[in-house]
Amino acid sequence: MGILAGKKVIVIGDRDGIPGQAIELCAQSAGAEVVFSSTECFV
Amino acid sequence: MKSVIKGAGYILVHTPDMVIHNGTTQTTERIVNPEGEYLKELPGHLRSFEQTLSYYPNQVYIGNMTPDALAAVPQPWYDKECPKCDRYGQFGQIMPQEEFILLMQACDVFDLVKIDREFVAAHKAALAANEVIDESIVNRVAEGVDAAEIARLVSEEHSEGLYHNGQLVGCVNRAHDIDVNLSAHVMHENLVSKASSVLALLSAIRNAGIAKEDVEYVIDCSEEACGDMNQRGGGNFAKAAAEIAGLSAATGSDTRGFCAGPAHALVEAAALVAAGAYKTVVVTAGGCTAKLGMNGKDHVKKGLPILEDMLGGCAIVLTQDDGVNPVVNLGILGRHTVGTGSAPQAVIGSLVTDALDRAGLKVTDVDKFSPEMQNPDITKPAGAGDVPLANYKMIAALAVKRGDIEKKDLASFVAERGLTGYAPTQGHIPSGVPYIGFARNEIAAGNMKRVMIIGKGSLFLGRMTNLFDGVSFVIEANEGEKKAEDSISEEEVKSMIAKAMREFAESLMAKAE
Numbered sequence A: 001m002g003i004l005a006g007k008k009v010i011v012i013g014d015r016d017g018i019p020g021q022a023i024e025l026c027a028q029s030a031g032a033e034v035v036f037s038s039t040e041c042f043v
Numbered sequence B: 001m002k003s004v005i006k007g008a009g010y011i012l013v014h015t016p017d018m019v020i021h022n023g024t025t026q027t028t029e030r031i032v033n034p035e036g037e038y039l040k041e042l043p044g045h046l047r048s049f050e051q052t053l054s055y056y057p058n059q060v061y062i063g064n065m066t067p068d069a070l071a072a073v074p075q076p077w078y079d080k081e082c083p084k085c086d087r088y089g090q091f092g093q094i095m096p097q098e099e100f101i102l103l104m105q106a107c108d109v110f111d112l113v114k115i116d117r118e119f120v121a122a123h124k125a126a127l128a129a130n131e132v133i134d135e136s137i138v139n140r141v142a143e144g145v146d147a148a149e150i151a152r153l154v155s156e157e158h159s160e161g162l163y164h165n166g167q168l169v170g171c172v173n174r175a176h177d178i179d180v181n182l183s184a185h186v187m188h189e190n191l192v193s194k195a196s197s198v199l200a201l202l203s204a205i206r207n208a209g210i211a212k213e214d215v216e217y218v219i220d221c222s223e224e225a226c227g228d229m230n231q232r233g234g235g236n237f238a239k240a241a242a243e244i245a246g247l248s249a250a251t252g253s254d255t256r257g258f259c260a261g262p263a264h265a266l267v268e269a270a271a272l273v274a275a276g277a278y279k280t281v282v283v284t285a286g287g288c289t290a291k292l293g294m295n296g297k298d299h300v301k302k303g304l305p306i307l308e309d310m311l312g313g314c315a316i317v318l319t320q321d322d323g324v325n326p327v328v329n330l331g332i333l334g335r336h337t338v339g340t341g342s343a344p345q346a347v348i349g350s351l352v353t354d355a356l357d358r359a360g361l362k363v364t365d366v367d368k369f370s371p372e373m374q375n376p377d378i379t380k381p382a383g384a385g386d387v388p389l390a391n392y393k394m395i396a397a398l399a400v401k402r403g404d405i406e407k408k409d410l411a412s413f414v415a416e417r418g419l420t421g422y423a424p425t426q427g428h429i430p431s432g433v434p435y436i437g438f439a440r441n442e443i444a445a446g447n448m449k450r451v452m453i454i455g456k457g458s459l460f461l462g463r464m465t466n467l468f469d470g471v472s473f474v475i476e477a478n479e480g481e482k483k484a485e486d487s488i489s490e491e492e493v494k495s496m497i498a499k500a501m502r503e504f505a506e507s508l509m510a511k512a513e
Helices: A020-029 B016-022 B024-032 B037-045 B049-053 B056-061 B067-071 B097-107 B117-128 B147-156 B184-208 B237-245 B258-275 B296-301 B344-358 B387-402 B407-417 B433-444 B480-486 B490-512
Strands: A008-014 A033-040 B003-014 B092-095 B113-115 B160-164 B167-172 B217-220 B251-254 B280-285 B310-320 B327-335 B368-370 B450-457 B469-476
Touching: A008 A020, A020 A033, B003 B049, B003 B056, B003 B097, B003 B184, B003 B258, B003 B327, B003 B433, B016 B024, B016 B037, B016 B097, B016 B160, B016 B184, B024 B037, B024 B296, B037 B296, B049 B056, B049 B092, B056 B067, B092 B097, B092 B184, B097 B113, B097 B117, B097 B160, B097 B167, B097 B184, B097 B237, B113 B117, B113 B147, B147 B160, B147 B167, B160 B184, B167 B184, B184 B237, B184 B280, B184 B310, B217 B237, B217 B258, B237 B251, B258 B280, B258 B310, B258 B327, B258 B433, B258 B450, B258 B469, B310 B433, B327 B344, B327 B450, B344 B387, B344 B450, B344 B469, B368 B387, B368 B433, B387 B407, B433 B450, B433 B469
Parallel strands: A008 A033, B003 B092, B217 B251, B217 B280, B368 B450
Antiparallel strands: B003 B310, B113 B167, B160 B167, B280 B310, B327 B469, B450 B469
16 A cells, blocks of 8 residues: 555646656555646746 | 857846736736735835846846856845946846836837826836937837826726826727737737837847848747737737837747747757858847736745846847857757656756767866756745756756766856856746856857757646757857868968979979980
């Protein structure tokens, strides 16, 4: 069981940091269900 | 044929009232939380024009101070006064809102912008006194209309208000009754982009020392779209701005790529000149009202002034090789491809190390890297960190991985080959290009040999692809004179041929004897 098993996750990545898709894959590998994922730009 | 950087123009426009009325953070807040504390507190956090003049990053942007000098000033900068507070700099100027509102009207060719006649009378002389604004533009400023007519247009005709010091002083009318692409909001946004692009164009042409008639092609690389309901991004901001700027011999087109637009446009411009298609090409971009006050909520929450109160503009002049100015080396292009992916390491690898590998260069062969030059004074309080620094850390890490530098030299690499960010968060404006003016100076002075400009763009914001984007190129010293020394002159060639003929004749005579 991953540490995020049974959890629903909202992913907001940063274009100048870690993109949403990368966080999404990490969260999924930890057992989470990703219900929303996007990469945003703050500059 | 090579293409060279002949000059650059960088301008800022102080637009505090547009922060309130046109920045998307504020317009969104007015819809979802109209009675919230942010909108009430916001006006108290706006800066005066004088305060924006004495703001360190602004003085760097227009060229009155170098990025290296800025790096020596402890952060934050918003609470410090720059001793240099000139309105004009070596690259351009900081324009106050009242002049800009008149410039917007001068840039309007469809009679959409209406200005209060008293406001026109009060500020027209100031616009006429502007160093780069000539009669052809001042004469376009109309006499103005009654204040009551402007109030009517805003309340009854969906016009977008133009405000100064909280007062309604003009408006932008819609260009069509039902076409959303010609709405007053869109026309306002596009006229702001066009007017600030004109100001950047005029600054760059003046700085390059060329005649307006020399410009054969203009590329606009802003992030706006103009067109009607049948062609939303039909475009040609470039030609529209060139018309007002008086570039009668120029044609042009628009290039888009989010924040990477300017870097793409510069590669295209350099290629057009190098190919001989056009002798002089100018890349230009105006500013963006939507991004004004983008991180304002965090700034207000932390008691800071609204630092995103400046529109940015820039223009770069490229010409055929003159043997003097720095060259755009089209042989060293970084490219983020469809297959590159979006991991930060992959992005920087594609833009920096892959490009240098293809040219047989090390990371240390580049004197300065100019990736995204966002001002950390703006981004750090908003939680977005120091964007240029994050880029440098990744470049340095890749340099260590490749063995170009030792791990212990990582920090000094960032200090020596990096830059402190100073550009406003206007999307495309900070993306690599702000340093081109300084790079031209440093290379011409012999202080640097190569500078890499890196543009990055968030394509996923358009919801057409999840891809990231980026492009980079290298500006390097012009070896024109050196080549002249190394090469063989016509006299030398004649002498060598004469010598060979003589020897040949002597050998024939010897055989005959």
